[in-house]
Structures are given as structure tokens and as C-alpha cells.
Amino acid sequence: MAKSTSKEAISAEEKIKAAARKVFTQKGYAATRTRDIVEEAGLNIALLNYYFRSKEKLFEIIMLEKMQEFFGIIIPFLHDETTTLDKKIEQITNRYIDMLLQNPDMPIFVLSEIRNNNGLFKKIQVGKILQSSHFVRQLKEKQPGVQPLHFIASMLGMIIFPFVSKPVFKSAGVLNEHGFATMMEERKKLLPKWIKAMLGTK
Amino acid sequence: MAKSTSKEAISAEEKIKAAARKVFTQKGYAATRTRDIVEEAGLNIALLNYYFRSKEKLFEIIMLEKMQEFFGIIIPFLHDETTTLDKKIEQITNRYIDMLLQNPDMPIFVLSEIRNNNGLFKKIQVGKILQSSHFVRQLKEKQPGVQPLHFIASMLGMIIFPFVSKPVFKSAGVLNEHGFATMMEERKKLLPKWIKAMLGTK
DNA sequence: AAATAATTTAATCAAATGATTAAAATATTT
DNA sequence: AAATATTTTAATCATTTGATTAAATTATTT
Structure with a gap:
């Protein structure tokens, strides 16, 4: 040493x-x-x-790290039995957006590398963790007729998609770096309101 | 010849x-x-x-083709001055989901290649087309207090994100190929309802 | 301080990969 | 059918790239 x-x-x-x-x-x-x-x-x-x-071994270390961050950050909120559904939605939205503002390249990196190589991802038990969560139980209770995955995909889509499409909006001249940050700050307020509205539909 | x-x-x-x-x-x-x-x-x-x-020239041909499909498909609906906002939302949702079910790898491909190389993308004038569209005018009219981009990002996020995250849900054991198709068919009904609910919030 | 262990460097290797060449095969024109 | 043009193939090239080696340097232990 x-x-x-x-x-x-x-x-x-x-x-x-x-x-x-x-x-x-x-x-x-x-x-x-x-x-x-x-x-x-x-x-x-x-x-x-x-x-x-090797390059591959180094990559595995980084990739596992990034997947932990990407999927791990919301797990505590999903399982919190003391919070309401609405509160969870607010927490997840805020926390996720903050984290991604610090790591804007993370989503497209993690998602496209998982596409190329499922192997590493399977080490992380996201499926079971999600399906057994308090959050999913609350969603089922609120809207028994709709698969919880629909809400989850929508919520994550509204949070994550702007980061994935940021290069598009930037090079299309629709947004600059500062405009993007402002937009994501606004979304912390907007998204919980919208997700609640979705959950309120019959 | x-x-x-x-x-x-x-x-x-x-x-x-x-x-x-x-x-x-x-x-x-x-x-x-x-x-x-x-x-x-x-x-x-x-x-x-x-x-x-060369590899690069062949790639450019494919990439331009895919970008045209990916961005072009909704343009006619965006500009249709004869349809209501609600109707446009239904059309875009349905048409986009159908097209992506035929080309499930397209979103992550297009989005990650644009990240790596803006050059090609700039040939397509997505920004101007979008901002001058009838659809954006209708969004502004309906909710003057919220940037139309918020709605667009949310709508596209809810449509496209499931395709981007499909490998995740598949290898997490949450969905198989058939379950995914079923889910996307359900979303054709769900998303317009949800987007309208979002537009209805104050 | 000498001996040993750990770290860093420059040089090099072997395999992978995009691309080319010259000849063979096939089609088209005269 | 002969001449010409186009398409296809096998072999090869040059560069890039991940990895290794052996020697030099620096730190640690005895």
C-alpha cells in the first residue's frame, strides 16, 4: 500500500x-x-x-453505481407507510427532479445501457421492490380499475422524459440550459397537481 | 444499371x-x-x-429517415386548424402509440443518437414547426399561465417513456412482450383522459 | 539506509474494424 | 455474340483500440 x-x-x-x-x-x-x-x-x-x-470491469462498477442512484433514490419513499399517496407523489417528484438536475445525463445513459445489456440490471431487484411497495398498494386502493404500472409509467415519464429529450429541445432551439432548469423547477409544482388530477379521474 | x-x-x-x-x-x-x-x-x-x-454515410441515411418518422408523424395533427384541442390529443396519442408499437426501438435510438451528434438533427426544423402550430396556440388559450412545453413534454413523456423503459420493465420481470402491447393499447384510452384532466386543473 | 512493495510510465502487442483493391461474375448495350 | 458496364467476391490494408510488459519511479517496511 x-x-x-x-x-x-x-x-x-x-x-x-x-x-x-x-x-x-x-x-x-x-x-x-x-x-x-x-x-x-x-x-x-x-x-x-x-x-x-479491463474497460468492461470498470464499466460494471460505474454502471452498478448509476443504477443504484437511478432506481434507489425513490425506494425509501415508496415504502414509507406513514405518508399519504399525495405526499409520496410530491416527495418522489421533488427528490427525483433534484437528483436528475445534478445528473442530467444519467437517464439516457442508464436506459440505453440496460437496453444493450440486461445482465447487470438483473442484479438489482427493482420489480419485486416496486410491486410489494406501500405506494403500489395505495395506487390500487385509489383506482382499482387501473394497473398501478400505468400511473408509475406516467409519473416517471413526466419526470424523466424531459431529461432524455433535453438534447432535442436544446438543438431545436426551444430551450437553453437555463430555460431547462427553470422548467424543471416549475415541474416540481406542476407534476404533483397533474398526477393527482389523473388519479381523480373515473 | x-x-x-x-x-x-x-x-x-x-x-x-x-x-x-x-x-x-x-x-x-x-x-x-x-x-x-x-x-x-x-x-x-x-x-x-x-x-x-462508408459506415457514417449509411448511418446518416438511416438516421434522417428515423428522425423524419419520429418527429414527422404528429406534424399533420399539430397543424390541423379544423380539430379541437381534445381531438388533437386523441389523434396524437393514438397515432404515436400505433407507430411506436411497430418501431419500439426507435425512441431510444433517436434520442440517444441525437445526444451523441446534434448535427444531423438540426437539419430538421422541429422547433419552429412546433412553436408555430395550431396545437400550441390552443394550449396557450386553454392554460395561459402554463408554458405549452410543459404539456407537450408530459404528453410525449407518457407516450414515449414506456418504450424507452421497456427493457427495464421486461428484465425486472414486471412485464413481458404481450403485457407491454396490452398496456399500450390501454393507454390509448387512458392518456387522452388524463391529459384532459391535467388541462382542466387551475 | 537498505530492502521490499506499490505505483507509474513508455513502448509495444494483438485483435478488431472500417475501408480498399483487383479480379471474377453477371447484366446490359451495341 | 462481342463489347461494355455494373455488381459481387476474396483477399488485404491501415488504423484504432483494449491490453500487456518490462523498466523506472516512488513509497513503505525492516
Whole structure:
């Protein structure tokens, strides 16, 4: 062992990981070259293989991390037995939008990498967690005639889709970076109102 | 000139294009090898370069085609001055879902390739078309206090997001292929009702 | 301080991949 | 049918790219 990280020194390993987070999420696995990553980190290409063995192993680490963030963030709210359905909707909307504003590339990265490679994703038990949640029970109770998945897909769609389509709106000249942030702040208020209106329909 | 396409003979050029459509939309530009495409077409690798000069040029052709489909399909409805707002919502929802059921890989393909390369997308004037549309005027009239983009992002999110997240729900065991199709058929009824409810909130 | 262990570098390798070439096969025109 | 043009193939090239190696450097232990 070397490098006592006593002060502020960031280890080469951590620099590579940080660079990998950035480059992988921006360009995706296939379009990323190991050389892009080490260049971003200001380091040597052999170090990547020294610390992580291969591009694929490094990717798995980053991907698992990102999936945990992407799916994990709402789990506590889903299971909270002390909150009303309306409260959960507000919490999930707010919390998710805040997190994605910090990680705007995350959704399209996670979703398109899962398309390319289900294997990693299956390690995370999203399906069971979701279906056994208090949130789903509350949705069923409120609208027994409609599959809860419809509401969930709609809610997540309204939250996540703007991030996925941001490049489209930007290069179409409909939105700039600042306009997007403003829009997402407004959505924290709008979406709960709209989702409640949806749940109120017969 | 050779190959008179008098009967059913599909030209090599068209076989390659068809294969390219399939492989590019399934795996994306970077993860696609020219060898994948010609193999899918049952042809020789030199033919791809003979007819299309390069992987990139072939990709541009496919990408422009897909963007036209992805964005173009709703344009006639957006501009129809004879229909009510509610009618437009029904038409767009129905038409879009039907088209995407035929092309389920299209959204994630188009959206992630635009992220990687704005250049091509800018050739299509989506921004201006949208903002000058009858649909947007009707949205403004109905809810002057809310930017039309909020409604559009929500509507498109509810339509498109299920396709983008289909691999997630499938490998999470929440949905199989048939369940997904059923769900999307149900959504043709549900979404217009929900969008109208959103537009009805104060 | 010497010996040992860990980290970093420059140089290189092997495989994958987009592209080309020259010849063969097929179709079209004269 | 001969001449010409087009299409297809097998073989090969050049570059890119993930990975390795052996030596140099730096840190840690004895």
C-alpha cells in the first residue's frame, strides 16, 4: 500500500473512476475509448488496466453505481407507510427532479445501457421492490380499475422524459440550459397537481 | 444499371439498408460494426462501401429517415386548424402509440443518437414547426399561465417513456412482450383522459 | 539506509474494424 | 455474340483500440 490519502491527494484510482463516470455517462459504453477516460483523468492508459483490469470491469462498477442512484433514490419513499399517496407523489417528484438536475445525463445513459445489456440490471431487484411497495398498494386502493404500472409509467415519464429529450429541445432551439432548469423547477409544482388530477379521474 | 427489380428481387443496396435499419436501431451507431450489418443482410462487406461509401454515410441515411418518422408523424395533427384541442390529443396519442408499437426501438435510438451528434438533427426544423402550430396556440388559450412545453413534454413523456423503459420493465420481470402491447393499447384510452384532466386543473 | 512493495510510465502487442483493391461474375448495350 | 458496364467476391490494408510488459519511479517496511 502507498499513497496515504491523509490530505487532499486524490488517488489515481479515484481519478480514473471519476473520469469514467463522466465519459461513460456522456458517451455510453461503446463510444467510449479507454484512452478518452485516462485522458480526462490526465493519466496513463496502463493505470486503468492496472487498477480495474479491463474497460468492461470498470464499466460494471460505474454502471452498478448509476443504477443504484437511478432506481434507489425513490425506494425509501415508496415504502414509507406513514405518508399519504399525495405526499409520496410530491416527495418522489421533488427528490427525483433534484437528483436528475445534478445528473442530467444519467437517464439516457442508464436506459440505453440496460437496453444493450440486461445482465447487470438483473442484479438489482427493482420489480419485486416496486410491486410489494406501500405506494403500489395505495395506487390500487385509489383506482382499482387501473394497473398501478400505468400511473408509475406516467409519473416517471413526466419526470424523466424531459431529461432524455433535453438534447432535442436544446438543438431545436426551444430551450437553453437555463430555460431547462427553470422548467424543471416549475415541474416540481406542476407534476404533483397533474398526477393527482389523473388519479381523480373515473 | 443492372438488376431490373421487375419481380420480387430486392437489390443488394436495399438489403443493406434494411439490415442497417435493424442493426443501427437495435445497437446504436457506436456498437454497430459494418460486419454486423452485412452479415444481417447475408452479403459481403465490400458491398456496403460500394453502395454507401462508408459506415457514417449509411448511418446518416438511416438516421434522417428515423428522425423524419419520429418527429414527422404528429406534424399533420399539430397543424390541423379544423380539430379541437381534445381531438388533437386523441389523434396524437393514438397515432404515436400505433407507430411506436411497430418501431419500439426507435425512441431510444433517436434520442440517444441525437445526444451523441446534434448535427444531423438540426437539419430538421422541429422547433419552429412546433412553436408555430395550431396545437400550441390552443394550449396557450386553454392554460395561459402554463408554458405549452410543459404539456407537450408530459404528453410525449407518457407516450414515449414506456418504450424507452421497456427493457427495464421486461428484465425486472414486471412485464413481458404481450403485457407491454396490452398496456399500450390501454393507454390509448387512458392518456387522452388524463391529459384532459391535467388541462382542466387551475 | 537498505530492502521490499506499490505505483507509474513508455513502448509495444494483438485483435478488431472500417475501408480498399483487383479480379471474377453477371447484366446490359451495341 | 462481342463489347461494355455494373455488381459481387476474396483477399488485404491501415488504423484504432483494449491490453500487456518490462523498466523506472516512488513509497513503505525492516
